[in-house]
Amino acid sequence: MAESQPRVAIVGAGPAGAFAAARLLRARGDARIDFFERLPTPWGLLRGGVAPDHQEIKRLDERFDTETLQRGCRFFGNVAVGSDLSHAELMDHYTAVVYATGAQTDKSLGIPGEDLPGSRAATEFVAWYNGHPDYRDLDFDLSHERAVVIGNGNVAADVVRLLTRSPDELERTDVADHALEALRESRVREVVVLGRRGPAQVAFTSAELRELGQMEGVDLGIGPEGAELDAVSEEWLAEEGTFTARKNVELLREFAAQPPREDASRRIVLRFLRSPLEIRGDGRVEAVAVGRNELVRDETGALRARPVDGEPELIECGLVLRSVGYRAVPLPDVPFDERAFVLPNDRGRVLTPEGEPLPGVYAVGWIKRGPTGILGTNKRDAEETVTCLAEDLAAGSLPEPPEPPEAIDALLAERSPDLVTVEGWRAIDAQELADGERADRPRVKLASRDELLAAAADGTPAAS
């Protein structure tokens, strides 16, 4: 009997899912691929994560579109796997299911006061300014002149720029309208960035650090502790420092040596070897108590920040954004590694708690490897997962699903009356781009589910 066409469901239409679909079509041109996405829009963090002032990176959506949707992959948006459809139901309709759900929550600090109003995850701020429909109603208090960002990685760099960039520059981006309005009224004049470790270990890329120092009307300063390296860091940089770490140290020394910019109306202050101990305030954030660290080598030789005794420093502020990492959440009915916060897997083949491959179930992206790497990292990751999937298909180890190919359409019609298909997404995209053109912006985002669904319905022929 001729091998039938493999049907593959990809859960999550973000970068990892898109790279996986593109790679799978290269490996198996006969595969029938369907994306299941809980939002009405595809491309995940490319749309909802990448900062609006980094439009050039968002151009990756054109490549995703050409290599997936334009090659016949179907898009089923506004469908939540786990509630609208179960894992078991997907398995009944597909030869293989690839989870590409990412890491949907953030790591907490585990300090008192973290839940005070005014203290939030940086990722929530990101989702808010990028028009993620589930976050538009969040309220960020921008009435105090100082905000504190905890952590100095990529997400921290994005939120620092969004807090300090002039509204006139922001209005030329696709930042969500509700965020633009709030940021126009913002009274934040200083953003203090706390790094647990020293200048040599900052997690920004050198491109991001340089960008922070080049912003129009924004002064970049270093805290009173300076940017000079301690002996441990000097040695670490010489032995283990990357090209990026050396560039960062050079840049930080330049910034430290510069006089403050007279024309600056806003200021970024980078602090090193500082950890938040407590967020204080009466009913809302009023200050962060900050402790000093020193760098030491632990018994394995790894570099650690060790608290130093002394009075905590109080930094008054009205907003605290923590940016210390993303974290994945478990998916219903699929194994989950509660320690590593990933689907347990071997090169992308999801494993049972006993360590055996779970036939037909795969993982790709952050839910597979944890929240590390940049956009392109997902391409190699997808290659690995797709290689396993293609091998399993070729070996005949994936049985034909019990339901016929057309049955998924009937099931979706029943479960998801507001299903957004590729036509619906094209209508959303066209409206956002047209609104953008009129406003001389790259795009004006529809930032509520109602608006998105209305636009999608306009573009979808009524069911006959």
Next chain:
Amino acid sequence: MTYVITGSCVKDDSCIEVCPADCIHPKPGDPDFETAEQLYVDPATCIDCDACVEACPVDAVFADFEIPEKFAHTLELNAEFFTEREPAGRSAA
């Protein structure tokens, strides 16, 4: 002349796949690939074709005479990556 890769690079390796001169590094599998924040063009071996420009999905590659001002430093940065590169990184390339 040479082409240079700027800070918009997302390490999608399409440029490496199409480069006929093998001048874009680090490559997947190199010891310094994962820690590199972007890919770089070696000006000593770049043959000035524009295959990487066409391949880049985020338009991060520019000819050295067309670099946008905010990325002016990347001409030196690309070259410097190769002069500073550890021999271990190079040997695996």
